[in-house]
Amino acid sequence: MSALLELDGVEAAYGPVQALFGVSLSLAEGEVLALMGRNGMGKTTTIRTICRMLPHLRGQVRFAGRDLAGVPLHRAAQMGLGLVPEGRRCFGPLTVAENLIVAARPGDWTLPRVTEFFPRLGERLGQAAQTLSGGEQQMLAIGRALLTNPRLLILDEATEGLAPVVRQEIWAAVGRLKAQGMSILIVDKALADLRGIADRAVILERGRDVWTGSMETLGGDEATRFLGV
Numbered sequence: 001m002s003a004l005l006e007l008d009g010v011e012a013a014y015g016p017v018q019a020l021f022g023v024s025l026s027l028a029e030g031e032v033l034a035l036m037g038r039n040g041m042g043k044t045t046t047i048r049t050i051c052r053m054l055p056h057l058r059g060q061v062r063f064a065g066r067d068l069a070g071v072p073l074h075r076a077a078q079m080g081l082g083l084v085p086e087g088r089r090c091f092g093p094l095t096v097a098e099n100l101i102v103a104a105r106p107g108d109w110t111l112p113r114v115t116e117f118f119p120r121l122g123e124r125l126g127q128a129a130q131t132l133s134g135g136e137q138q139m140l141a142i143g144r145a146l147l148t149n150p151r152l153l154i155l156d157e158a159t160e161g162l163a164p165v166v167r168q169e170i171w172a173a174v175g176r177l178k179a180q181g182m183s184i185l186i187v188d189k190a191l192a193d194l195r196g197i198a199d200r201a202v203i204l205e206r207g208r209d210v211w212t213g214s215m216e217t218l219g220g221d222e223a224t225r226f227l228g229v
């Protein structure tokens with residue numbers, strides 16, 4: 001089966017500062033892949049290159065059979081890359097409904113389906129996004145990405161800064177998306193939670209992939225060596 005997303009030897013830089021030195025990974029349709037690594041190892045940068053916020057210098061990024069080199073940022077979402085960015089980035093003064101529909105594209109995910117998926121959003125459609133709790137804002141960020149009807153959902157630190165009980169709500173939502181067949185790339189530090197949801201993991205160290213395998217084969221040695229846990 002051909003991969004939905006495939007990175008091969010990707011290198012990227014912020015001006016003169018190189019951050020990725022060769023990242024390769026692949027994600028099959030319907031798979032949940034965890035992208036892991038300690039702080040500053042290149043996880044967010046990898047996501048930025050996938051979503052075309054940062055052009056790559058060398059290597060290949062392929063999505064749904066297309067080479068993404070030269071694809072501009074605004075085309076990435078149209079092609080089916082649905083990013084839930086680090087820090088959630090909701091439009092605070094806009095209402096929940098406005099936040100949800102701002103980037104909506106036709107498809108199976110409609111406003112009623114999103115509010116059925118996250119009932120708490122449905123109860124707050126007219127409320128300004130900045131008045132939501134952290135967990136609700138995260139649901140809003142995920143709901144907004146779902147309404148773009150992505151082929152791949154990318155979650156960058158979706159549970160960061162949330163209370164444990166709220167984190168579990170977000171993980172449960174991700175689990176329901178997985179059960180519905182969604183392809184998902186997750187960056188998160190919560191190894192124990194990822195074990196319950198990801199099929200495979202890729203670990204980055206200093207801008208390179210240094211370990212790839214199924215979640216079951218990610219043992220204590222790798223966790224200590226590469227993740228510091």
Ligand code: ATP
Pocket residue numbers: 014017018019037038039040041042043044045046
């Ligand atoms: P974290 O877990 O802390 O979010 P990360 O694995 O996502 O870390 P990146 O944010 O991708 O790591 O950072 C990779 C490297 O690129 C780091 O050395 C970082 O300092 C550098 N970097 C990230 N963003 C920029 C930027 N806008 N300008 C210059 N360097 C950057």
